[in-house]
Amino acid sequence: MPDLGLEVLLKGQNMERLLIGLLAALKISLVSVAVSLPLGILLGTLMTWKNPFIKAVLRVYLEIIRIMPQMVLLFLVFFGTTRAFGWDLSGESASVIVFSLWGTAEMSDLVRGALISIPLHQYESGEALGLSKVQIYRYIVVPQTLRRLIPLSINLITRMIKTTSLVLMIGVVEILKVAQQIIEANRTASPNAAFGIYLVVFLLYFFACWPISVAARYLEKRWR
Amino acid sequence: MKNSVLKKFISIAAAVSAILALTACGSQGTESDSQKAETQKEELTAGADTVYRTLDEIKEDGTIRIGVFSDKNPFGYVDENGEYQGYDVYFANKIGEDLGVKVDFVSTEAANRIEYLQTGKVDIILANFTVTEERAEEVDFALPYMNVALGVVSPDDKVVESLDDWNSDDQIIVISGTTAETYLTENYPDIPLQKYDSYATAKNALENRNGVAWANDNTEVIAYALQNKGYTVGIPELGSKDTIAPAVSKGNETLLQWINDEIKALADEQFFHADYDATLVDTYGEEYKEELVVEGGVTE
Known part of the structure; x- marks a missing residue:
């Protein structure tokens, strides 16, 4: 078996540090997801309304967030708010703000897409049956939209978890930074450790994202 | 052998998740963050664009924030117990000791060192920072401690x-x-x-x-x-x-002066030679000591 340098993980508290790093990443992403999902659903619904003013504002918000790389957003919120307003946000708070802004924008577009994909005749059939507007949404539109949203939002959530690797640029020590620290601290003693440690990081990310996929598959089946 | 590795892995994972389940999402940090934000605001209103903390303010606060590398062995890195180590860190700890304050290490990257000083998010950068003319326009360098x-x-x-x-x-x-x-x-x-x-x-x-x-x-x-x-x-x-030197926010005279005095004073005890012996000798050996170390800020 090739030397993967895994013994490095058993030195001192290295494995614990890696897991604590994973939790730091998960904390940032899951708090942001918890903010993004409801806000995204709200904004996505607003986007399907006919009000041109609301539509324009949301469109600009979405495009700005979508065009701007997350790294730039992180720098803007972490350093920019200090320059402009003198706020001293911690790296974690800045990350949660950026990831929530980003998640909300992307989620709102997913919701908008899912909503307008429900064909017009479904609404009309509901009306023809004498259902009220609330009933049409409750029994016809929302269930179908939710089902369409599941795979899309799982994509977004796992992407948000993985993108937390950028927050090391604003001083937050998360799993990838810990991995780099461990590899570099053992550069001479175990030069092969990089491969083994990145393998472990991969597995940890996998086990963090996998339950989400499983839950999604369960929901998809249940709501069929 | 493999089995025991796996067992240790699992037991550590279980222990850590148990500990974290107990303390998870605790609100530590938020309090100190808001405090920090307040002091920051006061400084901002005091001067137009001074973002730094003066020597007295740091002493009063009891904590100095020092930006170091966390993955550049042997200058600034984190050991297996999660402690910062290395040539730069050894000096940072000395600064904390002589100033009588706690050192709060901030993990910086090569690309964001200047930004950290310009926004006052750290008081000093000790991250293997090479002195160049361009950088000297953005930050203030103290006396050098390495070639x-x-x-x-x-x-x-x-x-x-x-x-x-x-x-x-x-x-x-x-x-x-x-x-x-x-x-x-x-x-x-x-x-x-x-x-x-x-x-x-x-x-x-x-x-x-x-x-x-x-x-x-x-x-x-x-x-x-x-x-x-x-x-x-x-x-x-x-x-x-x-040369490599500590850097502070542009205009932070009091802190800069203190660091310069400190570097000069440390020459008496040959501090940076001791630092080399403690951190760099394993990598570079004895023969490069005089070439790399700058004592008392004096370069030939």
């Missing part, structure tokens, strides 16, 4: 000791974007360069004899020659000597 120059390493059987009278068939290996590349392009335009993107690829190239020598920061090539048998640093110092 850096370029170095050239080559195989033992054909050691390159001079770049003059170069045979134009021979190529020198460099990493793109480094000072070595800039320096050679400017000063030795006739020497053909072989450029690589990363340390690992450049290293492979030298080992495969794609070039006759490898030029890089001398700390890098010295460490390389010591760790790999069959290679010698033929040119340990090339070009202008640069």
Whole structure:
């Protein structure tokens, strides 16, 4: 078996540090997801309304967030708010703000897409049956939209978890930074450790994202 | 053996998740954050764009924030117990001790060091920061505590000791974007360069004899020659000597003055020699001590 340098993980508290790093990443992403999902659903619904003013504002918000790389957003919120307003946000708070802004924008577009994909005749059939507007949404539109949203939002959530690797640029020590620290601290003693440690990081990310996929598959089946 | 590794892995994972389940999402940090924000605001209203904390403010606060590398062994790195270590960190701890405050280490990257000082998010940067004219316009450098120059390493059987009278068939290996590349392009335009993107690829190239020598920061090539048998640093110092120094936010006179006085005072106890012995000697050996260490801020 090739030397993967895994013994490095058993030195001192290295494995614990890696897991604590994973939790730091998960904390940032899951708090942001918890903010993004409801806000995204709200904004996505607003986007399907006919009000041109609301539509324009949301469109600009979405495009700005979508065009701007997350790294730039992180720098803007972490350093920019200090320059402009003198706020001293911690790296974690800045990350949660950026990831929530980003998640909300992307989620709102997913919701908008899912909503307008429900064909017009479904609404009309509901009306023809004498259902009220609330009933049409409750029994016809929302269930179908939710089902369409599941795979899309799982994509977004796992992407948000993985993108937390950028927050090391604003001083937050998360799993990838810990991995780099461990590899570099053992550069001479175990030069092969990089491969083994990145393998472990991969597995940890996998086990963090996998339950989400499983839950999604369960929901998809249940709501069929 | 494998089984016990797995067991340890699982037990650690279980222990950690249990601990974290108990303390998870605790609200530690939020309080100190808001406090920090308040002090920051006061400073901002005090002066138009002074974002830094003066010496007195740091002492009053009881904590100094120092930006260091967390993955540049042996200058600034984190050991297996999660403690910051290295040449820069050794000095940072001394600063904390002599100032009578706690040191709060902030993990910085090469690309965000200046930004951290300009926004006052750290008080001092001690992250192997090379003094350059461009940087000196953005931040204030204190007295230096280490030398850096370029170095050239080559195989033992054909050691390159001079770049003059170069045979134009021979190529020198460099990493793109480094000072070595800039320096050679400017000063030795006739020497053909072989450029690589990363340390690992450049290293492979030298080992495969794609070039006759490898030029890089001398700390890098010295460490390389010591760790790999069959290679010698033929040119340990090339070009202008640069220095590494602590940096503070532009205009933070009180802190800058204190650091300068501290560096001068530490010369009496040969502090940076002791720092070298504690942190760098394993990587660079005794023979480069005088070349790398700057004591009392005095360079020849």
